[in-house]
Amino acid sequence: MAKILFIGDIVGKPGRKVLREVLPQWREKYRPDAVIANVENLAHGKGVTLSTLKSLDDLNIDAYTSGNHVFDKYELAKECFEQYPQLIRPANYQSLKVNDRQVTVPGHGYYRFSKPVMCHCERVHPSEVIYYPDKIASSQARALAPRNDTADGEPGHYVNQQFLVLNLNATVFMQDQYSGEISNPFLAVNEVLSQQGQKGDIIVVDFHSEATSEKIALGWHLDGRVTAVLGTHTHVATADARVLPGGTAYISDAGMTGSRDSVLGVKKGNALTKFLDPNAKFKNEPEEEGVLAINGALIETDDKHRVVSIERLFQEITNTK
Ligand SMILES: [Fe+2]
Numbered sequence: 280m281a282k283i284l285f286i287g288d289i290v291g292k293p294g295r296k297v298l299r300e301v302l303p304q305w306r307e308k309y310r311p312d313a314v315i316a317n318v319e320n321l322a323h324g325k326g327v328t329l330s331t332l333k334s335l336d337d338l339n340i341d342a343y344t345s346g347n348h349v350f351d352k353y354e355l356a357k358e359c360f361e362q363y364p365q366l367i368r369p370a371n372y373q374s375l376k377v378n379d380r381q382v383t384v385p386g387h388g389y390y391r392f393s394k395p396v397m398c399h400c401e402r403v404h405p406s407e408v409i410y411y412p413d414k415i416a417s418s419q420a421r422a423l424a425p426r427n428d429t430a431d432g433e434p435g436h437y438v439n440q441q442f443l444v445l446n447l448n449a450t451v452f453m454q455d456q457y458s459g460e461i462s463n464p465f466l467a468v469n470e471v472l473s474q475q476g477q478k479g480d481i482i483v484v485d486f487h488s489e490a491t492s493e494k495i496a497l498g499w500h501l502d503g504r505v506t507a508v509l510g511t512h513t514h515v516a517t518a519d520a521r522v523l524p525g526g527t528a529y530i531s532d533a534g535m536t537g538s539r540d541s542v543l544g545v546k547k548g549n550a551l552t553k554f555l556d557p558n559a560k561f562k563n564e565p566e567e568e569g570v571l572a573i574n575g576a577l578i579e580t581d582d583k584h585r586v587v588s589i590e591r592l593f594q595e596i597t598n599t600k
Pocket residue numbers: 288319320346512513514
């Protein structure tokens with residue numbers, strides 16, 4: 280069995296702050312085996328930088344997904360992709376323009392990692408490394424009696440579970456939000472899965488998308504083929520977390536991690552100025568005052584990698600200086 284914790288778009292300093300405070304509590308409470316977080320808005324609401332990513336190093340997040348804002352600070356983002364293989368961008372970004380100049384698209388659209396995950400089955404895992412809580416042993420060590428010191432107190436052993444994280448960007452209402460070409464995500468995911476997917480993988484897809492229709496359609500497209508399809512980008516969590524009939528965990532949007540009393544993380548006054556006068560210049564500044572909120576989803580699978588549940592998680596904290 281495995282538990283995967285996914286954290287929705289972390290927006291600027293307030294997002295990093297609430298993540299830092301709540302993630303250790305959620306680790307303690309839910310004991311996730313893997314943690315994945317969307318960081319497209321990590322650096323002051325726009326993209327990623329080495330310093331903001333480094334500030335999360337000690338939180339031991341296994342993979343970072345992103346989206347249309349990830350290259351807002353292009354040169355800085357490029358450094359991040361060079362230094363953080365666990366940082367990915369949508370697989371279907373075909374090209375990118377910065378200041379009207381065609382540039383290379385840094386990074387990849389998928390990331391594979393493995394973690395020891397508890398298994399209660401009775402079978403021998405011949406080719407897999409078996410982990411016991413206090414040591415790493417070869418598969419021969421499976422002959423040792425099952426141990427009682429596993430995380431949930433049940434007899435079990437630890438196996439080396441492979442996780443494959445994919446990131447895709449939608450196309451509906453998105454072309455104006457990314458300065459490059461975005462290819463068809465439905466076809467792109469088929470290609471990535473056929474090239475990268477392996478039997479026994481836990482596969483988590485972050486679908487960065489504006490339209491709920493496109494998100495739900497991708498959920499159906501991948502139902503039974505991946506472990507989870509988790510929407511990001513709209514920054515508003517949806518109430519539709521469920522396991523689809525084919526066994527894929529689904530939510531249209533996991534929600535945002537940042538300032539609660541804002542417009543998608545941005546100072547409400549800035550957003551209102553733009554709505555009241557469409558010709559006004561929009562200042563994309565994260566709100567740093569007031570209550571902070573963290574939003575995400577917890578997915579649980581059984582020993583055969585079947586999804587047991589998906590639960591939407593959220594918490595608010597007081598923003599103390
Ligand atoms: Fe976002």
